[in-house]
Amino acid sequence: MNMFAYIILSALCSLPQTTEKAAPPAKSVIEIWVWGGPSQLETFDPKPNAPAEYNNKYKAIPTNVSGIEISEMLPNLAKHADKYSIIRTMTHRHNGHETASYLMQTGREPGSGRVFPAIGALVAFYKGMDYKGDLPPYVILTKPKGRFAEEGFLGEKFKPLVTGGNPNAARFSVDGITPPGGLSQADISMQFEALDKFDNFRKYNQIPALSLFDAAGKEAFRKMNGTAAKVFDLSQESDEIRNRYGRNEFGQACLTARRLVEAGVPYITINAQGWDSHKKHFETMKKKTAEMDQALAALLEDLAQKNLLDSTIVWWSGEFGRTPKIQWEAPWNGGRNHYAKCFSALIAGGGFKGGKVIGVSDSVAGTVVSRPVAPQDLLGSILERCGIDPDSEFPAFTGVKEPLLPKESKEGRLREIYPENIKCGGEK
Amino acid sequence: MLSVKQIFICAVILTGIPLFSQNIYLKSKKTEIISQFDKLLAELWLDENISPANEASDCVMVRRLYIDLAGRVPTPAEALSYIGDKNKDKQSELVKKLLNTEEHAMFMTMRYGDELRIKSEFPINLWPNAAFLYTRTIFEALKNNMPYDKFAACMILSDGSNFRNGYANFFRAVPQKNAENAADAAAKFLLGKPLNELSYWQRKKFLNTFEGIRFKSTREWKEEIVYFTGNDTRQTLLNDIVKEKDFSLNAVKRTWRWIFGSDNVHPEITDFLADRFRSNKYDIRDLLYTICTSAAYRSGSICDGDYQKNAQMGAVYPMRRLDAEVLADSIAQITNMPVTYSSVIPEPFSYYKGRAAALPDGSITDKFLLIFGRPSRDSGAADERKSIITAEQRLYLFNSSALNNQLNNILRKKIKKEKDKLTALYLLFYSRKPTAAERKTFHEMGKKVKSWKLLNRMPWVLLNSGEFLFQH
16 A cells, blocks of 8 residues: 555544554564475375376365365364465476575575575574574574575574484484583583693683684583573473474474474574475375374464464475376386476464465466465565565675565565454554 | 703703793794895884794694695694604795695695685586586696796686686686676786776776677586687786786785785785795795795794784784684594585585595585685685684584594594503694693593593593694
């Protein structure tokens, strides 16, 4: 609405004034990065009526929102459709993993000569200004996504902490936060005492580089013994909760993500690998979707129960989807290839409305019929819900005089699922 | 007959100097003034009323030379052979020896690669085999000690396929394929300044020269041909630039930065070296030899007075954290556990096992190199390399499981058969033996916590100490 229209409208509606306040911005984001490209047909855009060479006779099941059906591979998520909205018409033109990932992470076409920051680094940058926790503002569980999905020209400081380790192991060992396995508390105290005694350079503290070294050491020691390490101690959760998320790497990573949200970390990525199902697609999907379905459903339920869902955005997407037609010929033997023309994503929480479907794909989930969603529309919506204006310029120190994201597409950001403004009625 | 040791003890008693008051990092005398360059330094110090650091001790010097010229700490054998050498010219001889190794050429290739943005894909879409060839081409030139003016000409005058002529990637490894980017790359390499910092006339000259640059693809995937249309005036530009003082000065400042960590240095120092560089036919190795045998280089890293100012005047060797690649390679050498680096950009993924300093492509990396500020090679600017030490880095060194696995290999395998394990560890990490005081500390603490337990954690202790993590 432009300013002029707004003035006229507000003049016309001189009703008993209920002031409207925008819903508060989200505090944290959990990104489930489905690296490799998940099939839209076996997840959120099933086509039970398509020929078998497309759906391999997989069915759709109803959800707890009437009119919305998802793949039978996701029975748990079907019980929570009121909590999320499905985007069935994500679309772009890059069918290579790295170019597509760069686009889905930064909203930018590759090849501009600059490495733009990924959305995680952007949120970490802006939200990080108020964030005072011991952990970095951008944490990736558990493996790095590669430089095309990181801090770009924002620089070093916004590089994510990549945990490494296995959250499903008896002790989730996080490189740089928790001490390596096999050491007792006594060993650890002893080695720090020894470091004090043996490091001769401590007495040259007036040399500038060494005084920084000393300060960095003190800060590191404080962080190591502060709250940071406890966040990764999953033994503090009950068995019931741990089992609900699923006793596998992905499930426990989702549980860790919830703990990170509780610790105030603004941006968390779960790098869910292994979705590049060129061969034996259906075997892969059965295993992967079972873990994903259980963990994601548990995460949404858990966040809702803890009253965290309204302030936490959860989004799920790969860099692209997969070819609708199944390749039965050798060497694929039942595989699906990379496919960016039309694929699905999921968004929940942080004020976004649940129980909605955005966009319509054709009868085989192969082309967009209506309401295409460009990568910058999805990313822009997330930024906007975090209280960050996607059209504002990059911070001055970067020297990049461009908006955070390219201009939204004609159909635009996902305003149809933005929260209604909160009415604070009656005060005049 | 009295042994040497007894004589020493007698001397100590007679002169009243307490035992081990001597600093193990410094000699007891000021740095010796030997060459013409040293005399210039000494005069500067006198003028500015600076008291220079004492000369660095042997164990410091051998470590320093291997780190600066070979990109890793010396092995115990290399360290002991230098420390035990009675030859008074051993410092300059080791410099000469190291400058002639392939390892040195490889390490310098890494330094040039940072500046020339040698990396595949993001953000400049160079294909990995072009990055590999470019690296290899520079390595060959440095190995043969190609004069610097000729080296620059190879870049500036290059054309043809970027898969066949490595130098042609000089124009390919830029953000955008156009005259402005080519001119900018040339200005940065030749004069150390981006195009927009040149004078109006000079900028115009550069832009005009590269106006005719063109690129075309071939039937080979991602191969590109660099060629020039119209009147090619690159040779004229090059002839003019080589005559300029800034051409030599830029090479000198770059080299000074590689050795001392910063090019914030008194102009008389760099002017002297630039003159010498020019009159010695742009001999890169001679320049390094002059720097690394100078009084500035032989100075210790500990001094009284204003440290920053002393560093600027070449009166102290400035302490700084080891570079990411040097640190990684040194740890791999000390532990006998080489690391595998990888690139997921583009498919098919690349894997590379070996020296971090030898990685032919900036996209091939690992978590360690990322944390310790290896340059991203996006812009090629010197400040892409981060040499400060952060809390995150110290946390990683304290706690990394990967590092812990490497460290465990030392006692379990590498020095399993050594009798004196404490000495073996000190030689591996510090390139020196432990002092009597350090042995005493070890025994005293060992009594309290059991010495085998303490010994087990000593690799961690030495790794995390300033003496290991800093170039000094």
